[in-house]
Amino acid sequence: MTSGDTARLRATVDFVTNQDTGTLLPLLLPGLDGPELRALADRCRFAHAALLVFPADPPMLRAELAACGLTADVTEQPSVVVRKRLALRYQRDAAELDVRILRPTVHGPEGEHRVVEVFTLTVPPGSELATIAVHERIQENEAHLAFEVERPDPLVLRGLSSILERHGAVADGGGYNPHEDGTVFYFTAPADSKAGYRRVELYASGDHRDVLASHVGSDRTDEPAETLLRLLTGAWTTQALATCAQLRLPEALDTRTAVDVEALAQTVNAHPDSLATLLRYLAMLGVVSQGPDGFRLTELGALLRANASGSMRPLALMYGGPFYHSFALLSHAVRNGQTGFEQLFGENHFDYFARHPELAERFDRSMAASSRMFEPLPAHPVLTTAGRAAEPRTIVDVAGGNGALLGRVLAAHPSLRGILLERPNVIEAARRSLVPTVGDRCTYHAGDFADVPPGADVYVLSRVLHDWDDDRCREILRDCARAMPAHADLLIIERLLPADGSASLATAWDLHMMCNVGGRERRADHYSRLLESAGLHLVDRSPLPLDAHVLHARKVASPAYVPAPHRVAASCFEGSRPASR
Structure with missing residues (x-):
């Protein structure tokens, strides 16, 4: 980390420990007062401020956290949202950007629990990622204030977003992070904001992608017939992905350099024109991307490589194979309460796979995809x-x-x-x-x-x-x-x-x-x-x-056990196996 990173980290710690929600909201949204201020203050609490730093290695970051009085052994989580934003901003493959989140705890003026949200992208000396680090330190695109929404539901989230937008904040993306089961809604702060940050985040625990879709402007306006056609052709998608895996297209394609169809057809032993048709459909799905020089593999498509970490190739082969065929008997299952698989194959899938070792192994591997x-x-x-x-x-x-x-x-x-x-x-x-x-x-x-x-x-x-x-x-x-x-x-x-x-x-x-x-x-x-x-x-x-x-x-019968009140954790613990029967 540079001295600039260290200074920004110290400044962020000071900011988070000294601000309170009621004072910060009017600074962020000049003109906010009365019922709308109370609505925001009642539903939101200032939770953290965030910054993106670029340590040369993880031990350096831990040392800097400790020097700033922060817990150095805090758990890391992958950052899905920031990684995607950086990949889009710099036209990089997201797989190259191992962005992590650390949330060391601090306390506000009244002792309330807060965190400093530290996004990290490790940039070793001489790394080609150094240009990203230089630009991001200047622009501070990922620095933001965050307010956590209490008791989020779709109506509340839409109402809070409307208040922010009425006072000059502009919707600026967001995302759902499955690693922590939380949804973020980003806004650009009003030009006359006096909070010192250009971006603000509303954080809501849980999956709120339906609300997020309208926030990021991705609501579809298809006619009902077009929507239904897209749904009816879902089976085509399953088979296209299974065929992609069967042909080992992901292994034959590169994520950086495009490959022309003729060369690719020769590699995977396919008919060139037919392969081109499949590739265009896969491009529509985001599995490959098409350019003037041919096709290349995307981060999504790389998950279908056999040797990829968490490979989903076996899953594609299962869903495009035995389970695809048995799903054709869904109406039988609904009418009679009997599984379509047993109706088709004459026995349950555990016994069937046990008699077909190659399918049993594929099933085991498919479960590992999760x-x-x-x-x-x-x-x-x-x-x-x-x-x-x-x-x-x-x-x-x-x-x-x-x-x-x-x-x-x-x-x-x-x-x-x-x-x-x-x-x-x-x-x-x-x-x-x-x-x-x-x-x-x-x-x-x-x-x-x-x-x-x-x-x-x-x-x-x-x-x-x-x-x-x-x-x-x-x-x-x-x-x-x-x-x-x-x-x-x-x-x-x-x-x-x-x-x-x-x-x-x-x-x-x-x-x-x-x-x-x-x-x-x-x-x-x-x-x-x-x-x-x-x-x-x-x-x-x-x-x-x-x-x-x-x-x-x-x-229940344990004498040492007193039942605790039922609670639902807001994130993964703060801080497999194949179904074989």
Whole structure:
């Protein structure tokens, strides 16, 4: 970091610790007073000020944070919004810009909790990113003030945006960050603002992309017939993506240099004119981009590469293969309550995949495409407490598939020991994956849900319960409860259906589970009732990326346990496995 970065960081810390909401709002929006000032002040609170810095390496940043009196061991999260803004501003591939967010805590004049939001882009000496750093230090495009919206809902968010715009603020983009389950609405401050910042942010916990669409001006004005046509051709999109993966186009394309169709057709053994038609459709989807010299791969398309981190290639092949065919029997599932998959293939998908090893492996790999939802999980208070205990603690991953989730937790907490419970044919693959990373800290139990190992400290059910109906879920939870000591914790990772009917990946997966698996997604209160029927109590829940949540439960009968008030965390803990049955 330069001395200028350090000075800006110190100035930001001073600003955040000395300002209060009631004084700052009129400075930001000159002329704001009366009912509108009260409306903003009642619904918003000054939460942070943000800046973007460019350390040469992470240790340098940590040292500067400590020198400014800030917590140096604060958790980092990827910044989806700022990364996209920088990529667009400088015409760079977003994959090159590893922008992170750190939020060290400070306190306001009345002792209220605030943070300094530090965006970081590491720029080693001699890096070609240095030109971005120079320009951003001058322009300070990402420096902003932020107000957190209390109890956000669509009506409140639209009303607050209207007040800001009436007083001269101009909508300036925004985005939804799945890593922390929060939506930001950016504005350019009025020209006569006296707050010292050119940009302001409204932050709302949760997914408010419907409101965000109108804020960023992306509301569609299609005629109903055009809208319906786009919806009806969704199957074409699924097959285009699956074909892209089957042909290994992502491996044959480059993200920087365009490749002409003739050369590409020869590489992937395809008919040139037909390939060009597919590529134009993929360009419309944003998977590739088209230029005068041919086509190149985008950041989105790179996720279909087989060796990409979190590759979604196996998912494309599954959704364009067996599940695509069984979805054709959705009407049968709706009419008769029977899965389309069993109707088509004559057995449930677990048994079918078990008899087709290549599909079983692809299914395991497809589930790993959602591993991003697990990134914040090791920081969950239950796991951090277990990891810091004086005596070694044990975590059991029930039906833990290939052990990807358990391996992630054990890697983050070296004192923890793990037990993986899975079917015999899955155990060996998991052992091969885990032994090189966690060694002898993990043991392997071949068995079913009735064989849950007793006496551990933490039990995990990750994407298991949504595979089953309520009766089977109660049995699984009772099996876990019988194995759990009085002090043990149970963590359940699932997507939750929204209580208000808002858009969610859980709603889409609910349809998939009904047609192809025979399970279902559920609301939080539904899981709470299932837990109670098994002698367990829902303590709290916290959001994870990709619309997932982690539910924390304990045994009701534990004499050391006093049920905590139910609460919903606003972000991922402050600070997997394939469904194998």
